[in-house]
Amino acid sequence: TQLLEQSPQFLSIQEGENLTVYCNSSSVFSSLQWYRQEPGEGPVLLVTVVTGGEVKKLKRLTFQFGDARKDSSLHITAAQPGDTGLYLCAGNFFLSGSARQLTFGSGTQLTVLP
Amino acid sequence: GAVVSQHPSWVICKSGTSVKIECRSLDFQATTMFWYRQFPKQSLMLMATSNEGSKATYEQGVEKDKFLINHASLTLSTLTVTSAHPEDSSFYICSARTLSNTDTQYFGPGTRLTVL
Numbered sequence: 768t769q770l771l772e773q774s775p776q777f778l779s780i781q782e783g784e785n786l787t788v789y790c791n792s793s794s795v796f797s798s799l800q801w802y803r804q805e806p807g808e809g810p811v812l813l814v815t816v817v818t819g820g821e822v823k824k825l826k827r828l829t830f831q832f833g834d835a836r837k838d839s840s841l842h843i844t845a846a847q848p849g850d851t852g853l854y855l856c857a858g859n860f861f862l863s864g865s866a867r868q869l870t871f872g873s874g875t876q877l878t879v880l881p
Numbered sequence: 882g883a884v885v886s887q888h889p890s891w892v893i894c895k896s897g898t899s900v901k902i903e904c905r906s907l908d909f910q911a912t913t914m915f916w917y918r919q920f921p922k923q924s925l926m927l928m929a930t931s932n933e934g935s936k937a938t939y940e941q942g943v944e945k946d947k948f949l950i951n952h953a954s955l956t957l958s959t960l961t962v963t964s965a966h967p968e969d970s971s972f973y974i975c976s977a978r979t980l981s982n983t984d985t986q987y988f989g990p991g992t993r994l995t996v997l
Contacts, residue, residue, distance in 0.1 A: 773924075798984045809885075809974050810903040810925070817984075841955075842974035855924060859984045869915070869986055 770794075771858050773872030780846055781880050788841045788875045790856035797859045799839045800869075801830055804853040846879045853877075884908055885977050887989035894965055895997055901961045902992045904975030910955035911977035915986060916948070919972040931958040965996040 772791045779815075780786055790799070798817045802810035812825050816832035818841060823830045829842040843850055856872040884907040904914055912933045917925040927992050928952055930938040937950035949961040958977075962969055972993055976986040 779893075800985065802988075807972075807991065808994065809887075809990045811975075812985065812987065815985055853922075867925070868930075871924045871926075874922075876922060 771856060771870050771872040772857055773875055775841055775875060776873060777876050777878075779878040779880065782847055783845050784879075786843050786846060786877070788856075788877075789795070789838070790840070790858075790872050792858060793837065794858075794860055795836050797836075798867045799832060799836075800857045801839070801841055802855040802857060804855060804874075810855055843877075846877075848879045848881050851879050853878055882985040883979065885954075885975065885987050885989040886934045887973075888976055888990050890990060891993040891995075893995045893997065896966050897964055899961055900965055900994060901959055902973055902975075902994075903959070904958045904977070904989055906956045906977040906987075908978070909979050910953060910974060912980060913978045914952060914958040915976045915978075916950065916958075916960050917974045917976070919973075919974060919991075925974060928960075962994065965994070967996045970994055970996045 774789050798815055800815045801813045803813055804810040814830045816830055819834045819836045820833040827844045831840045854875045857869050860868050886905045888903045888908055892900055914931040916928045918928050921924050927940050928943045931950045931952040933952045933955050939945045947963055952958040972991050974988055974991040976988045978986050
């Protein structure tokens, strides 16, 4: 079983502050995805990172993939109340042949207060 | 593109009844679909992998006779919760993987099951 540790589990900040969410594993990912989920809805894909050291930006969100492809981070600049939600990292691990299994981190519940 | 739908979005049933949840990939074909379960304020837990035309692969601890999965076409997978009990109440989410990109899963909107 592949384990994916995500931290922090809960985060409550004021509007305008910056924050970083971390996702770590002892295993190497073939790729890693970040999702955002709102209550009563399914997760929505934010980004996929594939290459070690890769950095992707999505407006105020910056995603980084570790050089060894075992960790990733999500940094939000100047958080807004609309950023509130459950952020999930999910790693694709190699199984036999071309099979992939997606393992989710425990999630980070972000609340941005106005 | 890559839209996945689920039906129903919510269902309330009596204990002992069976409930069927449908997962459809609307604009792409998916040889593999996944079923997850999510409890409040927790992450997604993979229940089973649904492969078109073959038997589903269940994760450890998931009863295959209780959670019946059928993947009859490249765009439809169904999950039937048999003889539901209150402890089966949860948020059930499916996802589908495209044929061309085996790393990306697209998620449905989820189905809220409440068993009385």
